[in-house]
Amino acid sequence: MRARVSIFIIWTAFAAIGAEADTIHLKNGRKILADQVRENGNHYQYEIGDDSYAIPKSLVDHVDAGGPPASVATAGIPKVADLPTFAPADSLANEGDLVGKIIKEGKVDPNALSTLDGKGNAELSATASFIAGKFEFEHGNINEARRYFEGALRFQPENSTILIYYAALLVRTGNAAQALPYTQRAVRAAPNSPDAYTMLGYAQFASDRTKDAIASWKHSLSLRPDATVQQFLAKAQREENTETDFAQRESTHFVLHYEGRQTSESLRAQILSALESDYDDLVRDLGTPPRDNILVTLYTEQAFFDVTRAPSWSGALNDGKLRIPISGVSSMTSELARVLKHELAHSFINQLSAGRCPPWLHEGIAQLLEPRNLGRDGRALAQLFKTQRNIPLNVLEGSFMRFYGTEAYVAYAESLAAVSYINDSYGMSDVQRILQLLSQGSSPEAALRATIHSDYGQLESDLAKYLADKYGN
Structure with missing residues (x-):
């Protein structure tokens, strides 16, 4: 019997690989490989894997049947890893039952939720909504998770587990200030919960209350040892030691930390003025700004350098704060202004994508908005794509901290090239739409398909042509 099952599985796999797909030929010469295409009024509806998309007929030249299935062609590409997020260990008493x-067939069943709500049991309804929210949260569907968690809190507003998860969602989406009261309520409701104190520490640290975060994490560790919490505690203690002598200055959208003995009032004023101007520009370019004031730390003991292409600098400290080394800088320069705008752009991107933006898109948008262009790098990059020696975009979904030297330089250049192509061909509105889809839980490729109708393979092909046309290779 086991042999028959194995043969069936192997046969099924080969049958899937051999299945035919349809190809949509666009009038601009591009192609879209889909599992199935059908007409729907003024649009062609096409499917790739479990996702369905539509494209106006006016953009299509013709459709051919046959070819390898699109879902197989893109299978196995690693998805962007979520940023490290806190996963509470607590659960509700009757959650398992x-x-x-x-959760049926990998989805929340709204009918089941309605049935349970109809029983008139507040605890049961709270647990049901919490389960739905937890499922959506763990699958990156932030908007749905938030709706379910808020529903659960309406039934049990002082349930520590629900409060902890809801606070974790708020911190993850860049709303640490909003998360603080929920974490404080969780601690009051469950004073012996290490999860409650851990989450309180996260919210405090992200809200620039480093000293309070240290105390919360120490208390959490006294209740339950945890290696991750220990790492964050060590990081907070290092930062607290660094910033002990820092003074503070505020503007409309920023809280600026600085070491008063070594930075002039004039430079601080220039930096805040530049940031406020950049803030207005980015609201115009990207739309929704970060909800909370943005924390900026000036490091006066570290020589100024271009942090925007330093993976070890930006990647290791990606927690929503702007950190700028300024030793040796006495007044605003064009390079410092560019660095400030780049780093601020990351805060906007993080907010718009709910923390789900892959590094290549993050860095590409931030560079484009500095503004930076490919310049002399364009010709070399065109040659890399022509000879297929470029770094694949799915590889650039991972942290740039793995890259060094020339490889890091190429990673940033490719990111800028990809976003420049999307912006030049489709406009900044489609860049915004991609970020919005990411915030709703779409994978990077699914977001690309829904906006510019390209997977990574097609985007790389289009990018190669774009570079060749623009830079003469």
Whole structure:
């Protein structure tokens, strides 16, 4: 019997690989490979894997049947890893008994939720909504998770587990200030919960209350040892030691930390003025700004350098704060102004994508908005794509901290090239739309397909042509 099952699985796999797909030929010469295409009024509806998309007929030249299935062609590409997020260990008493009733075929069953709500039991309804929210949260569907968690809190507003998860969602989406009161309520409701104190520490640290975060994490560790919490505690203690002598200055959208003995009032004023101007520019270019004031730390003991292409600098400290080394700088320069705008752009991108933007898109948008162009790098990059020696975009979904020297330089250049192509061909509105889809839980490729109708393979092909046309290779 086991042999028959194995043969069936192998046969099924080969059948899937051999299945035919349809190809949409666009009038601009591009192609879209889809599992299935059908007409729907003035649009062609096409499917790739579990996702469905539409494209106006006016853009299509013709459709051919046949070819390898698109879902197989893109299978196995690693997805962008979520930023490290806090996963509470706490659960609700009757959670396990209800999961199977609420989560069916990999989705939340709204009918099951309605049935449970109809029983008139507040605890049962809270648990059901919490299970749905937890499922969506763990699958990156932030908007749905938020709706379910808020529903659960309406039934049990002082349930520590629900409060902890809701606070974790708020911190993850860049709303640490909003998360603080929920974490404080969680601690009051469950004073012996290490998860509650851990989450309180995260919210405090992200809100620039480093000293309070240190105390919270120490208390959490006294209740339960945890290697991750220990690492964050060590980081907070290092930062607290660094910033002990820092003074503070505020503007409309920024809280600026600086070491008063070594930075002039004139430079601080120039930096805040530049940031406020950049803020207005980025609101115009990207739309929704960060909800909370943005924390900026000036490091006066570290010589100024271009942090925007330093993976070890930006990647290791990606927690929503702007950190700028300024030793040796006495007044605003064009390079410092560019660095400030680049780093501020990351805060906007993080907010718009709910922390789900892949590094290549993050860095590409930030560079474009500095503004930076490919310049002399364009010709060399065109040659890399022509000879297929470029770094694949799916590889650039991972942290840039793995890259060094020339490889890091190429990673940033490719990121800028990809975003420049999207912006030049489709406009900044489609860049915004990609970020919005990411915030709703779409994978990077799914977001690209839904906006510019390209997967990574097609985008790289289009990018190669774009570079060749623009830079003569």
